[in-house]
Amino acid sequence: MKALIQRVSHASVTVNGECTGAIDQGILVLLGVEKTDDRAKADKLLKKVLGYRIFSDEEGKMNLNLQQVNGGLLVVSQFTLVADTDKGLRPSFSSGASPALGEELYDYFVEQASTIHNPVASGRFGADMKVSLLNDGPVTFMLEVS
Template structure:
């Protein structure tokens, strides 16, 4: 399971002209699910997302986490994160989860997030989404769990 996190001043997701999820200051998480992922891996990744220290403290150092700041979390499914791009000029998605497994683990991740964090918004799994963000920094990290 891979998560690309971006520290944002604001972010939103639009599907068919309608805003389905939005946050102010916080983290936009693009979530990629692989075929060997499990609910346990989802829980580990969520823990890392919530506790990863990417927000500035009073001294301007990245010492605070999303859990510390209480900012929003916008979770968007992003199957292209799991692409193998090492060879050729076309991505391979052989390590990606099936759509059914991807959706199941995505929904489990979102439910866990909502139970552990106060402000959680989402996109729509599998939809053609328009994601807008104002990256703060820019600060962007790829998170993975074993």
């Protein structure tokens, strides 16, 4: 399971012109699910996302996590994160989860996040989404769990 996280001043996601989720200061998570992923990996990744220290303290050092700054969490599914790009000029998605497993684990990740943290917003699994954000820094990290 992979999460590309971006520290944002604000972010939103729309589907067919309708805003399905928006946050102010916080983290935008682009979430990729692989076929070997399960709920235990989702839990581990969520703990890492919420605890990752990417916000500045009073001295300007990245020492604070999302919960310490009371930031928002916007989770958007992005199956292209799990693409194999080693060969050729076309990505392979052979390691990606099936749509059923991808949706199950994406929904689980969002549900678990909502029980631990507030506010949490999300996109719509499998939809053609438009994501808008103001990356703060820019600060972007790829987090993976195995």
